[in-house]
Amino acid sequence: MNLNSEHFPPRPAWTEIDLGKLRRNLQLIRGDLPKHVQLMAVVKDEAYGHGALDVARVAVEEGAWGFGLSTLEEAMTLRDAGITAPLLLLGERQEAELEWCAAHDLTVCVNEIHNVRALAKIAAKLGKQVPVHVKIHTGMSRYGVRWDEALPLIEQIVAEKSLSLEGVMTHFSQSDETEKTFANLQFARFQEILTALEQRKISVKLRHTCNSGGFLDLPHTHLDMVRVGILLYGVFPSLVCRKIPGIEPVMSVKAKIAAIQKLKPGEVVGYGMRYTAASERRIAILPIGYGDGFPRVRNEGCALIHGRRAPLLGGIAMDALMVDITDIPQAQMWDEAVIMGRQGNEEITVRDIAKLKNSVTYDVLTSWRLRLRRKSVNHTKQDETRISRIDTNSAKPESIRANS
Ligand SMILES: *Cc1c(COP(=O)(O)O)cnc(C)c1O
Numbered sequence: 001m002n003l004n005s006e007h008f009p010p011r012p013a014w015t016e017i018d019l020g021k022l023r024r025n026l027q028l029i030r031g032d033l034p035k036h037v038q039l040m041a042v043v044k045d046e047a048y049g050h051g052a053l054d055v056a057r058v059a060v061e062e063g064a065w066g067f068g069l070s071t072l073e074e075a076m077t078l079r080d081a082g083i084t085a086p087l088l089l090l091g092e093r094q095e096a097e098l099e100w101c102a103a104h105d106l107t108v109c110v111n112e113i114h115n116v117r118a119l120a121k122i123a124a125k126l127g128k129q130v131p132v133h134v135k136i137h138t139g140m141s142r143y144g145v146r147w148d149e150a151l152p153l154i155e156q157i158v159a160e161k162s163l164s165l166e167g168v169m170t171h172f173s174q175s176d177e178t179e180k181t182f183a184n185l186q187f188a189r190f191q192e193i194l195t196a197l198e199q200r201k202i203s204v205k206l207r208h209t210c211n212s213g214g215f216l217d218l219p220h221t222h223l224d225m226v227r228v229g230i231l232l233y234g235v236f237p238s239l240v241c242r243k244i245p246g247i248e249p250v251m252s253v254k255a256k257i258a259a260i261q262k263l264k265p266g267e268v269v270g271y272g273m274r275y276t277a278a279s280e281r282r283i284a285i286l287p288i289g290y291g292d293g294f295p296r297v298r299n300e301g302c303a304l305i306h307g308r309r310a311p312l313l314g315g316i317a318m319d320a321l322m323v324d325i326t327d328i329p330q331a332q333m334w335d336e337a338v339i340m341g342r343q344g345n346e347e348i349t350v351r352d353i354a355k356l357k358n359s360v361t362y363d364v365l366t367s368w369r370l371r372l373r374r375k376s377v378n379h380t381k382q383d384e385t386r387i388s389r390i391d392t393n394s395a396k397p398e399s400i401r402a403n404s
Contacts, residue, residue, distance in 0.1 A: 252341025307344025
C-alpha cells in the first residue's frame with residue numbers, strides 16, 4: 001500500500017469545478033460577441049476561486065485573447081506554467097515589480113509619470129519595446145489617471161521609444177444595474193480621450209471598458225475588447241442584467257455525511273444551543289464549516305441531500321454544520337450533500353449563499369478556503385476526474401506545480 005503523502009484519501013468536503021461548463025460558457029460568450037471584439041478572461045484571485053491555470057488553459061483553447069490578473073505572483077504562476085498569452089496586470093505596480101514584468105512579458109498598466117519613465121528605462125536596457133495599457137479613471141476613483149489629466153501622460157508614453165501604447169481602458173462603477181446614466185457619463189469622458197488621441201494620430205490597438213455587466217448591457221461600449229470575469233464562471237453579475245441562456249455555474253461545493261444523530265424532543269444542537277428540537281429529529285453532520293468559507297449562520301440556509309432541501313440547524317462550527325434529515329429517511333452515512341450548486345431539481349445558488357453572508361456573489365466565490373480541495377471534472381478530451389492537491393501553507397495549489 002502506498003502511504004505516501006500524495007495518496008491519502010481526499011477529505012469528504014471539496015469544491016467541484018466543472019471545466020466542461022466553463023468551456024460552454026466561454027463558447028456562449030464568444031458567440032455573443034461580435035467577431036472583431038476580443039475576449040480577455042479575468043482570472044485574478046485564482047480565477048475567482050476556480051483555479052487560474054485550469055481556467056486559463058480552457059480559455060486559451062476557446063479563443064481568449066489573454067488574461068486579466070491582479071498580482072505579480074498570479075501572473076508569474078501562469079507564465080511559469082507555460083501560458084504564453086498576454087497577461088495584463090490590472091492594478092497598480094510598485095516600481096520594484098516593473099523589471100519582472102518586463103522580463104517575463106507581463107503587460108502592466110502605467111498610470112503615472114514615474115512608472116512610465118522607470119519602465120521605459122528597464123525596457124531600453126532589455127532591448128525590448130514593451131507594450132503598456134493606460135487605465136483612465138473616468139469616475140470610479142480607484143486606479144488610473146484622471147480623464148482630464150490623461151492626455152499628457154499618454155503623450156509621454158508615446159514619446160518613449162522603448163514603450164508602445166497597446167491599450168487604453170476604463171472601468172465602470174455601475175454597469176449591471178438598470179440605471180446606466182453614470183456608466184454613459186464615464187463612457188463619454190473616455191471617448192473624449194479617444195477623440196483627442198485620434199486628432200493627434202495616436203493609434204491604440206485595444207480600447208476596452210467592459211466587465212461582465214458592461215459586456216451584457218452596454219454593447220455600445222465594447223470597442224476592441226471586453227474583460228469578462230464572473231460571467232465566465234457562470235454567475236450573472238446582477239439579477240437585472242441581460243441573461244444569456246445556457247450559461248451555468250462552474251463551481252459547486254460538496255460534502256459527505258460524516259455523522260448522523262437522533263434528537264429527542266427538548267434536545268439541543270451545536271454551540272450556544274441555538275436549536276432545540278420540538279419533536280424527534282434525525283440530523284446529519286457535514287464536515288464543512290466557517291473554516292472553509294461557509295458563512296457563520298445560525299438556523300439559516302440548507303444543504304441538498306437526495307435532491308431535497310435539508311435545513312441547517314443551530315450555529316455552524318469551524319469544521320461542521322448540522323442539517324435536518326428527518327424528512328429524508330433514505331439519507332445514510334457518506335451520502336453526498338451539496339452545499340452550493342445543483343442536485344436533482346433543487347439548487348443552492350451562489351446568490352443564496354451571498355444572502356446568508358450579507359455580501360456579493362464575487363465574495364462567495366473567492367471565499368472558499370484552499371483546504372477544500374478543488375476537484376476538476378470534465379477536464380479535457382479524456383473527461384477525467386482529477387483532484388487538485390492543495391498545499392494550505394502555500395498560495396499555489398499543487399495542481400499548478402504538478403502540471404507545469
Ligand atoms: C475584476 C475586473 C474585471 C472583471 O469584472 P467582472 O464583473 O467579474 O466581469 C474587469 N475589469 C477590471 C479592471 C477588473 O478589476
